[in-house]
Amino acid sequence: GAGVSQSPSNKVTEKGKDVELRCDPISGHTALYWYRQSLGQGLEFLIYFQGNSAPDKSGLPSDRFSAERTGGSVSTLTIQRTQQEDSAVYLCASSPRAQTYMNTEAFFGQGTRLTVV
Amino acid sequence: SQQGEEDPQALSIQEGENATMNCSYKTSINNLQWYRQNSGRGLVHLILIRSNEREKHSGRLRVTLDTSKKSSSLLITASRAADTASYFCASTGGFKTIFGAGTRLFVKA
Numbered sequence: 001g002a003g004v005s006q007s008p009s010n011k012v013t014e015k016g017k018d019v020e021l022r023c024d025p026i027s028g029h030t031a032l033y034w035y036r037q038s039l040g041q042g043l044e045f046l047i048y049f050q051g052n053s054a055p056d057k058s059g060l061p062s063d064r065f066s067a068e069r070t071g072g073s074v075s076t077l078t079i080q081r082t083q084q085e086d087s088a089v090y091l092c093a094s095s096p097r098a099q100t101y102m103n104t105e106a107f108f109g110q111g112t113r114l115t116v117v
Numbered sequence: 118s119q120q121g122e123e124d125p126q127a128l129s130i131q132e133g134e135n136a137t138m139n140c141s142y143k144t145s146i147n148n149l150q151w152y153r154q155n156s157g158r159g160l161v162h163l164i165l166i167r168s169n170e171r172e173k174h175s176g177r178l179r180v181t182l183d184t185s186k187k188s189s190s191l192l193i194t195a196s197r198a199a200d201t202a203s204y205f206c207a208s209t210g211g212f213k214t215i216f217g218a219g220t221r222l223f224v225k226a
Binding site for chain 2: 033059
């Protein structure tokens with residue numbers, strides 16, 4: 001596709017339910033990132049995928065959060081037993097290669113606004 | 118906190134004035150980037166400055182980087198109402214890109 005696509009755009013869920021957020025990166029981009037942004041705040045790093053390497057999960061806030069990336073393309077962020085503090089915009093970004101070494105920008109999707117009621 | 122820090126948190130100026138935003142980060146970096154965000158959704162990349170560069174220009178944007186002070190600044194010259202947005206710096210070192218808390222810029226017409 002032309003850009004990073006995230007779905008759904010908005011999600012309202014009841015406390016305790018599980019949710020899945022999807023990210024379709026730009027075709028050919030090997031690096032994929034998930035961030036969380038609470039209202040009026042900066043972006044909080046969650047997880048990073050680079051090619052076939054083991055993901056960097058160091059930003060995941062609890063074991064209720066998990067993510068996978070199938071076939072090096074689409075990624076799914078899963079939040080189990082959602083809590084009200086999970087309410088935020090979840091942003092996905094991709095880049096052609098690891099930003100660190102290639103000094104490339106990240107391309108962001110429009111995010112999924114998650115509201116836990 | 119994993120976030121860098123930016124100041125000011127909010128800035129309100131008149132159209133035509135210059136806007137300066139500052140950013141500090143915590144670890145050594147390979148590059149620093151500035152992004153713009155409208156309406157709390159997707160971020161758009163503005164400019165990237167590498168760790169061995171001190172200043173970079175792009176149109177009305179000027180970015181400086183001082184690695185000894187672990188700080189960067191973004192200057193927007195001749196601001197326009199359309200520049201109203203949140204601006205974030207993002208420092209990249211290791212495999213993570215860490216974002217600052219952002220500066221909310223409001224340009225009055």
